[in-house]
Amino acid sequence: MNANTLVQKLWSFCNTLRDDGVGYGDYLEQLTYLLFLKLAYEYSQKPYRQDTKIPKGYDWSSLSSKTGEHLEAHYLAILHKLGHEPGMLGAIFYKAQNKIQDPAKLSRLVQLINAESWINLDTDTKGELYEGLLQKNAEDTKSGAGQYFTPRAIIQAMVACIQPEPLKTIADPACGTGGFFLVANEWLSGSGNWLKENTNWLQRDVPKLNKKQAQFLRERTFYGNEIVPSTRRMCLMNLFLHNIGELYAEPAIDRSDALISEPKIKVDYVLANPPFGKKSSLTITNDEGEEERDALTYERQDFLETTSNKQLNFLQHIMSMLKIDGKAAVVLPDNVLFEGGAGEKIRRKLMQNCDVHTILRLPTGIFYAQGVKANVVFFDSKPRDGQVHTKGIWFYDLRTNKHFTLKTHTLKLHDLQEFVISYNPKNRLERQENARFKYFTYEELVARDKANLDIFWLKDDSLDSLDDMPPPDVLQHEIIEHLEAALSSFRMVASNLPASEN
Numbered sequence: 001m002n003a004n005t006l007v008q009k010l011w012s013f014c015n016t017l018r019d020d021g022v023g024y025g026d027y028l029e030q031l032t033y034l035l036f037l038k039l040a041y042e043y044s045q046k047p048y049r050q051d052t053k054i055p056k057g058y059d060w061s062s063l064s065s066k067t068g069e070h071l072e073a074h075y076l077a078i079l080h081k082l083g084h085e086p087g088m089l090g091a092i093f094y095k096a097q098n099k100i101q102d103p104a105k106l107s108r109l110v111q112l113i114n115a116e117s118w119i120n121l122d123t124d125t126k127g128e129l130y131e132g133l134l135q136k137n138a139e140d141t142k143s144g145a146g147q148y149f150t151p152r153a154i155i156q157a158m159v160a161c162i163q164p165e166p167l168k169t170i171a172d173p174a175c176g177t178g179g180f181f182l183v184a185n186e187w188l189s190g191s192g193n194w195l196k197e198n199t200n201w202l203q204r205d206v207p208k209l210n211k212k213q214a215q216f217l218r219e220r221t222f223y224g225n226e227i228v229p230s231t232r233r234m235c236l237m238n239l240f241l242h243n244i245g246e247l248y249a250e251p252a253i254d255r256s257d258a259l260i261s262e263p264k265i266k267v268d269y270v271l272a273n274p275p276f277g278k279k280s281s282l283t284i285t286n287d288e289g290e291e292e293r294d295a296l297t298y299e300r301q302d303f304l305e306t307t308s309n310k311q312l313n314f315l316q317h318i319m320s321m322l323k324i325d326g327k328a329a330v331v332l333p334d335n336v337l338f339e340g341g342a343g344e345k346i347r348r349k350l351m352q353n354c355d356v357h358t359i360l361r362l363p364t365g366i367f368y369a370q371g372v373k374a375n376v377v378f379f380d381s382k383p384r385d386g387q388v389h390t391k392g393i394w395f396y397d398l399r400t401n402k403h404f405t406l407k408t409h410t411l412k413l414h415d416l417q418e419f420v421i422s423y424n425p426k427n428r429l430e431r432q433e434n435a436r437f438k439y440f441t442y443e444e445l446v447a448r449d450k451a452n453l454d455i456f457w458l459k460d461d462s463l464d465s466l467d468d469m470p471p472p473d474v475l476q477h478e479i480i481e482h483l484e485a486a487l488s489s490f491r492m493v494a495s496n497l498p499a500s501e502n
Contacts, residue, residue: 006116006125007132013112017105024137026099029230031133032237033079034113036092037063039240040247042119053089053248058082064114071110072103088240091251092233124191127182127242134177134234138368139406149176150273150331151366155183156194157416158271158329158376160202161358161423164188166213168221168268171321173258173314175224178235180271182242188217194413201417203426218244223267225258259313262302263321270321273331274314276372304349307342311335315377316346319354322381331362334373338454347451351390351442354379357428358394359453360419363402366411373399378423392441393453394431396422400458 014027022030040052041060052059058078066074075098082093100106118126138149164170164184172180186192188206195204209217222244226232232255239245245252302320307313311332318328336343337359350356358378367374382389396419404411422437424430433439438457445451 006129007136010112010129011133011136013109017100020100020102020105022099025230028133028137028234029096030098030100030109031113032233033093033096034110035118035130036237036240037078038113039118042117043247048119050247053085053087055081055085060114064110067107068103071107072098075106087250088236088245088247091236091253091255094229094233094255096233123241123243127238130238130241131182134238149368150179151411152179152183153411153413153416154331154362154366154376155179155271156413157360157420159183159187160204160420161378161425162269162271162327162329163204163425164269166206166209167216169223169265170221170269170271171223171263171267172270172272173225173317173321174272174274175226175235175253176231176273178224178238178253180273181222181224181239181244184222184269184271185217185242185244188221189214198413198417201421219246219249222252223265224253225256226253227255227257229255259300259310259317262300263317266323266326267321268323268326270318270326270328270330272314272318272328274311276311276333276374304353305342305345307346309335309339309342312339312343312346315350319350319381324381324383326381327378328381329376329378331374332377334375334454336377337375338450338452340450344450347453348446350379351393351445351451352388353384354381354389356390356393358396358423361395361397361399361456363399363404363411365404365406365409368406388442390442392439393445394423394437394439395455397436397438397456397458400456401461 010031014022014024017027037054037060040054042048043050044052044054044059058081063071063074063078079093079096079098082089083096084090085093098106100109121129134149159180164187166188170181170184172178175181183192186195187204189209190204190206195202222239224235226235232253235253236245236251239253240247300316300320303313303316304319305312305316315330315332315336318330322328337347356377356379358376360376360378362374362376364373379390398416398419402415403409404415418434418436422431422434431437431439436458440455445453
């Protein structure tokens with residue numbers, strides 16, 4: 001059975017459960033528990049004979065042999081027991097609950113999973129299966145899961161530009177369900193259809209990994225944080241199904257807020273799309289901070305400025321995470337490019353302490369969270385030696401006269417082909433300007449009001465001619481996007497006003 005058939009088979013069962021109030025996210029969690037148990041059981045059998053660390057009597061065979069109320073009671077016992085185990089087990093089953101209250105439907109799902117030999121499915125098929133389920137969950141706007149899902153084409157383009165190398169570390173401080181890790185893993189291992197279909201322009205020349213490199217990729221390459229337990233467990237399962245991590249090892253994804261403390265390790269690459277939204281529930285402050293202490297406050301001596309803006313804090317955190325000459329590609333909303341106060345100070349220091357060399361202006365209509373106008377900022381970490389390390393920034397405008405939606409006209413990797421080629425990852429010093437790719441010197445940028453990096457130069461064709469208007473469904477979506485973005489901007493302004501002015 002191929003991945004699409006399996007996705008359809010498993011997902012169709014969700015429609016049955018929805019009448020009982022089991023939503024997409026809850027169903028995906030139950031699948032995670034049951035798939036993990038089934039895979040662990042298969043690994044414990046011949047010829048693998050692995051010690052999966054699952055206590056006797058709490059494994060798959062003890063569950064699949066029961067029906068009715070006995071099944072429901074034993075399932076609850078398994079969830080509770082494994083949630084207190086160390087390592088990957090405890091991480092997957094942390095605070096796990098049974099959301100399927102009908103024993104007959106739980107039994108049907110168990111038998112559905114039991115009917116397949118999951119270990120015999122190749123890694124690509126298992127990975128595609130789970131990714132397909134995550135995609136469907138993200139498409140359900142009511143679940144809110146879309147905030148954890150970055151368009152795959154954007155991630156692929158970011159990885160193709162950064163071109164990670166073997167035996168180097170990659171981090172994502174807000175890793176969601178692990179999309180950046182999976183694409184980087186595909187790049188390094190040479191798996192993934194997107195690589196095979198675009199070999200003529202992706203410029204990938206990573207040789208076949210040797211045993212040491214393959215083991216490092218599986219066990220020591222990826223480091224992440226995810227504060228939401230349910231999202232973290234889906235991330236761990238997603239990685240495991242893609243052959244990243246071990247059943248019995250400590251998970252590489254911490255269940256913690258990355259902003260609370262300084263990074264545990266320095267890494268070679270950061271690929272990230274930090275959560276959107278201006279305000280954090282906490283304020284990060286350094287020794288010079290004068291921020292009003294109306295929220296839980298943490299001191300970060302490694303930060304440049306004090307702010308409660310989440311994106312600015314994540315940007316500072318990422319700067320702190322990188323080794324010297326480490327590379328970052330980060331999705332950031334427009335306000336990070338133009339905001340005054342701490343935003344301006346951080347931009348100026350970012351350009352001084354790092355080589356900020358490329359900004360990709362992303363189109364609207366590509367994120368599940370509406371009203372998002374975002375960019376990918378590429379920079380390399382440099383020594384903080386007082387020198388200005390940014391000589392100039394190349395801007396690629398993929399927004400003006402570009403129209404995308406989540407359903408009828410989705411963003412594909414070929415839409416980013418010109419950008420990746422223009423980026424010229426093999427030799428950034430030999431770039432050439434074109435209509436959408438333009439260079440601004442450091443002197444030009446810092447001379448702008450507030451060192452504003454929110455730059456456009458292309459003419460919007462739709463303003464002059466009705467013939468250039470996008471199709472009605474795309475236009476409708478764009479109007480909603482712009483209204484949502486305007487409302488978001490108004491909320492930002494209101495949240496910054498003194499209490500007497502609100």
